[in-house]
Amino acid sequence: MSSETGAGSEQPVAMAIDGDLTECSDAVLVVAISRYRQEALAEAYRRHAGAVFALAKRLLADAAMAEEIVQEVFLRIWNQPEKFDSERGTLRSYLLAQCHGRSVDVLRSETSRRAREERDVRRTAEKGYDLEHEVLDLSMAERIKEAMGSLPEIEREAISLAYFGGHTYREVADLLDQPEGTVKSRIRTGLKRLRSELVGAGNGIDL
Amino acid sequence: MRPLAHDEIEEVLGAYALNAVDSDEAALVEQHLEGCPRCRSEVAGHREVATLLGNTGGDAPAGLWDRISVQLEESPPPMRLDLPGALGTITPLAPRRRERSNRIVAVALGAAAALAIGVLGAQVVRQQDQLDRFEAAIEDGSLLSAANVALRDPEATKVELTSADGTVSVTAVVLSDGTGYLMANELPGLEGGRTYQLWGQTSTGLISLGLLGGAPGAILPFEGGTDLAALAVTAEEAGGVVQSENPAVVVGELG
Numbered sequence: 001m002s003s004e005t006g007a008g009s010e011q012p013v014a015m016a017i018d019g020d021l022t023e024c025s026d027a028v029l030v031v032a033i034s035r036y037r038q039e040a041l042a043e044a045y046r047r048h049a050g051a052v053f054a055l056a057k058r059l060l061a062d063a064a065m066a067e068e069i070v071q072e073v074f075l076r077i078w079n080q081p082e083k084f085d086s087e088r089g090t091l092r093s094y095l096l097a098q099c100h101g102r103s104v105d106v107l108r109s110e111t112s113r114r115a116r117e118e119r120d121v122r123r124t125a126e127k128g129y130d131l132e133h134e135v136l137d138l139s140m141a142e143r144i145k146e147a148m149g150s151l152p153e154i155e156r157e158a159i160s161l162a163y164f165g166g167h168t169y170r171e172v173a174d175l176l177d178q179p180e181g182t183v184k185s186r187i188r189t190g191l192k193r194l195r196s197e198l199v200g201a202g203n204g205i206d207l
Numbered sequence: 208m209r210p211l212a213h214d215e216i217e218e219v220l221g222a223y224a225l226n227a228v229d230s231d232e233a234a235l236v237e238q239h240l241e242g243c244p245r246c247r248s249e250v251a252g253h254r255e256v257a258t259l260l261g262n263t264g265g266d267a268p269a270g271l272w273d274r275i276s277v278q279l280e281e282s283p284p285p286m287r288l289d290l291p292g293a294l295g296t297i298t299p300l301a302p303r304r305r306e307r308s309n310r311i312v313a314v315a316l317g318a319a320a321a322l323a324i325g326v327l328g329a330q331v332v333r334q335q336d337q338l339d340r341f342e343a344a345i346e347d348g349s350l351l352s353a354a355n356v357a358l359r360d361p362e363a364t365k366v367e368l369t370s371a372d373g374t375v376s377v378t379a380v381v382l383s384d385g386t387g388y389l390m391a392n393e394l395p396g397l398e399g400g401r402t403y404q405l406w407g408q409t410s411t412g413l414i415s416l417g418l419l420g421g422a423p424g425a426i427l428p429f430e431g432g433t434d435l436a437a438l439a440v441t442a443e444e445a446g447g448v449v450q451s452e453n454p455a456v457v458v459g460e461l462g
Contacts, residue, residue, distance in 0.1 A: 166226070
């Protein structure tokens, strides 16, 4: 019967089984998680839960709901560690993508509709796009802020409303009073522009 | 909705990567992505940018980790069945999960054949709905009442058979004369042509105690003898096998 995993080199696997986890890579952490090592999940939590929480809270504007999302995201990696593929991105980006998807699901559910309407009113009142409080690394914050700032206003607003507001592009079109097709293509061109600014030549940002 | 052409899909890839399309449109995009590496790569690029925007700092709320940790599926305890020396011993290996990592406890039963007792992965698909289970229970009414009588017998031993990840659990009751009942209401349905098979660990080795069929809700009466030490259920081809090569779906020890 088959048994050996054959995944990765022996060293990380040995570390994952009984090594010290505070120094190891995220990929090794996930292997250790798949071996039922709770302290590996605790370490992944220590490294990434703050970011996951901040994103959920930004989307949901509700700390208690954001905590629910954090729980879901970490229980999911615990129960289904094989869904994370370290070849396709970092653990941080995987967890954030999970968090964003779940947060958007919650936002779009019927029960949160009213809260969301109130939140949109508040968002309009607050206005602005404040990244300084949002981004861990100041130099990265600066670069992202710069890159966002360099976008045409409609692209910046469309991306912000879609990603941080959890709105569909159709809703964004309503909010900005623009044709749907325009919003759709502005989001795309804006993301392409950001990508060439942030990830482009010799400027690579790693999460 | 009609399928969209490549250039129509392309236009929406940015919004799709930000989860900013409704579910119908998302399904159309996903359908297209399956066959279009270029669009897949564009979506991956957009997602990378989105993650940069969403990669924010800050601390997680105090106390949240404690709430998560109490919900963690426990690591399955190493299973030990005391096999008679002549038949070999059970060696628990390091726990492993899922396709490439299922926890396997190898049972050395001699060179000819071995029964591997392991666990079912967490992704067991429970295909049969509650109605099926209910109907099965009604059909098994007489057995059910016999099993219930056995459960109330103060001399009887109740055994919980569980998968190592704890997601599947079934109950068996063994009377002092070795008669027992397995109530397999929690076992997920099997595809056609498959059956569950109950095994008992006795002083003469692992013996087959009977077949349950592949539908959930079955109650299987069995004769386990008076030296029954443990029970295990495997999934086999219809008709059952003399010696199983398959991992156990659930396992439980007596007393």
